[in-house]
Amino acid sequence: MAAVLILLTFLLLLGADAEEIIGGHEVKPHSRPYMAFIKFVKDDGKNYRCGGFLVRENFVLTAAHCMGSAMSVTLGAHNISFPEETQQIIPVAKAFPHPGFNNKTFPNDIMLLKLERKALKTEYVRPFSLPRSNVHVKPGDVCHVAGWGMLALKGKLPDILQEVELTVQKDQECEFCFRRRYNKATAICVGDPKIKRASFLGDSGGPLVCKNRAAGIVSLACNDGSAPGTYTRVSSFLSWIQKIIKRS
Template identity: 50%
Template sequence: MENHKWTKPVCGGEIIGGHEAIPHSRPYMAFLWISVQNSESWFGDNFPFKTKTCGGFLIREDFVLTAAHCNGRAIWVTLGAHDISKQEWTQHVIPVKRAIPHPDYNDKTFANDIMLLQLHRKATLNPYVQTIRLPRKNHSVMPGKVCTVAGWGRLGVNAQTADKLQEVDLEVQNKDACLHLYILPFNNTLQICVGDPGTRKDSFMGDSGGPLVCHKVAEGINSFGKGDGTPPLVYTRISSYVPWIEKTMSQFKLQGPGGSARD
């Protein structure tokens, strides 16, 4: 077997080697604006908070699924967006009522990197805002499968973030492609290795939490990569967490009716 250099992981998200998505062709996509405590603020104690962004996807009218490392002190979810630099009439901005990271999430190893976000109220479903299906329990995405990821992350390692939703096709890899690549342990039961190392198609910083979509089913959650814009990447394997997702959502009733386009 080829020897691999151990690599420190970086949270995933940037779309490299892809293209702009057809506007609103992925109505399940969510853009997350997250307020986090900034212990190393450039502005001193007068500005103790900073922000970061992530991706996510709507799985019930009042629940978005994303990565656990996308947590923060406050989160706002934008649904129905294509160009996040504009206040499109299709957009709904809804604050998160409750962030529920997996109880076994490890912020050192990124194990169990999955989180449910309960919205303050349910979204109004329409052609621009839709839910996406989850896989069956323990369903496996086989190596060689070509799936799609999307997000508003950077277009290159040193490039700016994208205003318009980008997408790229990535091939699911054999576990060996990730097993010896990262300094962190790779668990094929709970994670998916994604992206042909012979290509420059990748996702990187800025849009963690976005879905790996295969045949209109969300199979994975963008978790981490090498940080240099080259594949493969590690995605959380959603099928292993379906019982937890269903049990957790069942504890909360649907929130009240959807609000106006910008709230």
């Protein structure tokens, strides 16, 4: 439990806005047209970043702990350091964090962002498929996570989209690390603790892609720079997602 508290303190000091790609590689430019780069301001007045993914022309799905003010979304990006012709930068009109989210224990870490206008669908910008309610990932499934998070614990934030391949683990791996904060009904345990590949500080809100669908959302890591991590199980929130989109 002490290790978990130390980790939470560490995350808060760094903004706790994201997870980081460790042991990954640069993706083929614009091969992930659903990816969203999210910028926002926290209460401390500093700028932060998260990942996310387009699920409708005017809705982006991300993590609830990526909440802030002056939120904007960049779509169609590979290198975020300069304005590529493929990019569409759209302000967020309204954020819908899950009502059951708690920023101390991170349950229900999921949020929808309604954009001020619809994104123009191109070969570089396209919505991504949500999982089917009756199809679940299982231990041993190989998935991948992309984002603009740091490449090392003390490294700088990269400009180029990175990706890492991760394996789904048994729930016991995360139940041991996260104790009572891990709920297998709404979360997925991902990342082999014996391999130096993980999401950590820099990518929260990005999609865990399994079988060409967004099975999870990057939420929280167990240990600094190592696996496993807990990912919000998207299939557990399909009715909530559909309700928000329909009402908005």
